[in-house]
Amino acid sequence: MLITVRIKVCPTGDQARSIIATMERFNTACDAISETAWLNRTFGKYTLQTILYRDIRSDFGLSAQMAVRAIAKVAESYLADRSVQHTFEPDGALVCDQRLLSFKGSDRVSILTLDGRIVAPIIVPDYRDIDRAKIKGQMDLVSVRSEFYLMVVVDVPEEPMIEPDEVIGVDMGIVNLAATSDGETFSGDRCTTVRKKFAAIKAKLQRAATWDAKKHLKRLSGRERRFKRDMNHIISKKIVGTAKDTARGIALEILNGIGARISVTKAQRLAIGKWAFFELGTFIRYKAQEAGIPIYFVDPAYTSQQCSVCGYTSTDNRKSQAEFLCVQCGHHENADSNAAKNIAGRADVNQPIALRPPSKRCGSWKGKPTTGVMGIMPTTFSRG
Ligand SMILES: [Zn+2]
Structure with missing residues (x-):
């Protein structure tokens, strides 16, 4: 590649x-x-x-x-x-x-x-x-x-694609930029802090409105963008590294419309800024491609309300942004990790037969696990 x-x-x-x-x-x-x-x-x-x-x-x-x-x-x-x-x-x-x-x-x-x-x-x-x-x-x-x-x-040499028995699910969000089905979370705190810092300086510069201030603003937006990029690189590297070390695939929610799916309060929307979920997803995809790790895209509908243990789905399961408590089986977990497990479950080879694609008769089914859309990634990436 x-x-x-x-x-x-x-x-x-x-x-x-x-x-x-x-x-x-x-x-x-x-x-x-x-x-x-x-x-x-x-x-x-x-x-x-x-x-x-x-x-x-x-x-x-x-x-x-x-x-x-x-x-x-x-x-x-x-x-x-x-x-x-x-x-x-x-x-x-x-x-x-x-x-x-x-x-x-x-x-x-x-x-x-x-x-x-x-x-x-x-x-x-x-x-x-x-x-x-x-x-x-x-x-x-x-x-x-x-x-x-x-x-x-x-x-960059591409490693041959592995055929995993299991997958790591990744849930992307605001409080945690990413959470995996292994329970690993990547907090958004640092991004929020940095964003607030930049926002404060920006407001000051915008009020000044001098030529110098404008130049400074431009530099600042570049720095903020680079910071986010670096965060996304660190997170994606870690996730793909774990997948490689444990010979597992990676399940991601379908990327387009992630902004629309996440329902957030106004404060949270401010906090998220223009956090590039799409970029994070892209970074995970190309690093996975280099490492020979397949990516499975799943429909993320209700992953945040569904219990990853018993499957019971209800808004009542969500005690708060951070906390998941199943009203049926009592399963208690970090809400993002629970969602990540659901994402992993939807791509898992051991998923119920009913959720698998029709059958071998259709010709396209090659025995690989998939739910919804399965994407094995673009061919080349320009990193710029
Ligand atoms: Zn449950």
């Missing part, structure tokens, strides 16, 4: 200026190459290289590898469409190979610029260990709102 990993590059002010100048020169060269290619109706990489290599190097002062990459960028762009002349934005991607950009240990990169080599720190998303041997082909250095990112395509 090929995935794109986005690595943040953190140059100093001077280094950033060198990178921008290099980017601009590189893309100006691309424009010139593109014009020649277009006028001569010559789009092949090697032909262009033969015609233009020397001129591009001398006219634009590009290094040998940079000239080659610029020609390749143009040739590749014409592969997709040869009906118009292509132009390139000055701050378009600087295409690098391992000679133009190399990793120094795990926390720095060396980049060849017009001003020579610079070494800048990088931030690799902590949820992903990059095996540099698995980096495929070229890397794109891009600038997004004055920040620099290196887009790297990595080949």
Whole structure:
């Protein structure tokens, strides 16, 4: 499975200026190459290289590898469409190979610029260990709102899918962002605290309404988003790790409409903010795919009111947001863990025959456990 990993590059002010100048020169060269290619109706990489290599190097002062990459960028762009002349934005991607950009240990990169080599720190998303041997082909250095990112395509091996006898159910909610049928809960407290902190600063900045305040606000929303992303990565990593260690599948509630399903008070709705349940579900899915863990999607209807022991379903079973007490059998448990068990139960191989898909006669049933929709995940993921 090929995935794109986005690595943040953190140059100093001077280094950033060198990178921008290099980017601009590189893309100006691309424009010139593109014009020649277009006028001569010559789009092949090697032909262009033969015609233009020397001129591009001398006219634009590009290094040998940079000239080659610029020609390749143009040739590749014409592969997709040869009906118009292509132009390139000055701050378009600087295409690098391992000679133009190399990793120094795990926390720095060396980049060849017009001003020579610079070494800048990088931030690799902590949820992903990059095996540099698995980096495929070229890397794109891009600038997004004055920040620099290196887009790297990595080949992540997919493990063969296991055929589990049991599943872990995952219930997603507000008090607990996630709760598993094993009784493990991931509290939303920290998110609520962080969200409140950000909300307070935001309100202050919004009142100030200066240009500086606006800039600060923008940065803040990025930080909040990253915090949530990191939380989702931590939770999904833990859940998939447990599934892998115990050779179990994972049961999730059908994701679309989760926001609509959760009935919450106004205060809770505020607390949830824009908490990305969908993102959490997506992270669980792709980590599971890498690990060879099947995902089973189940209909979550009444999972919060149903007793996971005797099956009795009633709103009376719900003593509070956190507490489940079955009025029929007396089963008492954390409400989210109880719901997670119901979710697991709906995907379980040992579920009642009545809940299984019709029969082998329909042809699609391959003997795998499923309830409702069974999804085995998209093919590739772009992590950006
Ligand atoms: Zn019960």
